[in-house]
Every structure is written in C-alpha cells, then in structure tokens.
Amino acid sequence: MTPPRRTEVRNAFVAALAGLATTGARVFASRTRPLEAAELPAILVFSGEASPGASLLGGRIVTNRYRLRADILVRDGINSENIADKVLEEMQAALFATPAAMTLGGQVKTLQWVGSGDPELDDSTEKPAIRVPVLYEVVYT
C-alpha cells in the first residue's frame, strides 16, 4: 500500500538530512520518547501546519503547502552554538546543493527555508541542551 503523500514527503526530508557530518544517523521523525544526552547533537523532525497551495476551478486541490520543523539539539558547552551553526549549514547544503536535492528527489515541487528561531537553552539537567528550531516549507502535489 502506498503511504500518504505527506508521509512520503516527510520521509524524503528525513532521508535528505540523514548522514550529515555532525549529526550522522541521529535524525528522528515525529519522535515522542526522549533522547539520551549521548545521542546529541541530533535533528528532530516534526510536522507543521499544512494548507492548500493552489486549486482548480471547481475547488479540486492540486498542490499542498506543508511546513516541516527540524529542531537542532546540541548539548550545552563552550562551542554548542557553533556546533548548532555547523549543523544548520550542513542541513542547508544537503537540502539546497542541487536541483534534485531541492525537490527532495522529486517528492516536492519546491522546498523553501522559512527561517530559524532563536536558540533556546534548557539547563534542567546536569547536561544542559541548546535547541535551534528551523522551519521549511514544501509544495507538493
């Protein structure tokens, strides 16, 4: 059975981010269980809002807009924000290096970087962590 298009798009997005130099295979989609501190740095991918992109006369939707949020998580330390910057740079390189990458291997019509949020620090544990949320928007049919 073919998975829903959103699932295919999300999986392609996760696959594009897997294997980066800094985060390696530590890219997780829709994860609900906590990571261990030893698993950082990592990228957590979550679904964002979705909306119709364009529709034909008669109301049939032909494109969809879908936001994907990729949280960069890094353990706090002297270079933590620098590491987060490096991960972000690697993400951008992986997603926008080639025309094929910009369509997530043909899964989407367009991929756009919406922006990244303020770095957040959480010192609730003995190994504080930094999170940088990064938003992307794709259009797919």
Place this chain on the structure above:
Amino acid sequence: MPTPFAALQAQLNSAVIEHLSTATADFGAAGTVDGIFRKEYAESFGMVAGSVPVFESASSAFPVLSRGQGVSILGVSYLVAEIRPDGTGMTTLILEAA
C-alpha cells in the same frame, strides 16, 4: 535574648545530616562534607533525558563555595552550578557534569 527555636532548628539540621546523609562531597584541598545526595530523572525540552544531581548539607559545613567549583561525589566529578541556601541553615548545591 534566648532564641529557643533557632537552637531547635540547628539541632534538627544536625540530626538530619547525621542520620540521613547518603554521600560525602569531596572538595579536594577545601575538605569533605557529608550530606544528602540525590540524582533525580529530568529532561531538557521534554526531549533529552538526563538527571539533576543535588547535594544538601548544613550551610556551616561547606567550605567557601563558588560557582564552577569542582567536587567529587561517589566517585563522579561535578561542577557547582548553583548555590541555594534555604535560609534555615541548610544549603543545596545544584551540580552539573564536569
């Protein structure tokens, strides 16, 4: 002026440390302090598992403390992240991984 409650408070603090201590904090050349050590589970952002090590003892038992100071408890090295006196003669140290 007699302060019977203050005396009782000091007596209680001493009894707590004497009977409920679970570890000795080693501050190196500054000495050692017996106290109550806890390391409860906690999470950052609700997504990164970890723990919060804390050490509590009589305020008067600690050497002069500063943030970032090293301490060894149960063979593990920590740094003092926060110093929290409770105002009744006890102080809690919030620790982070060294």
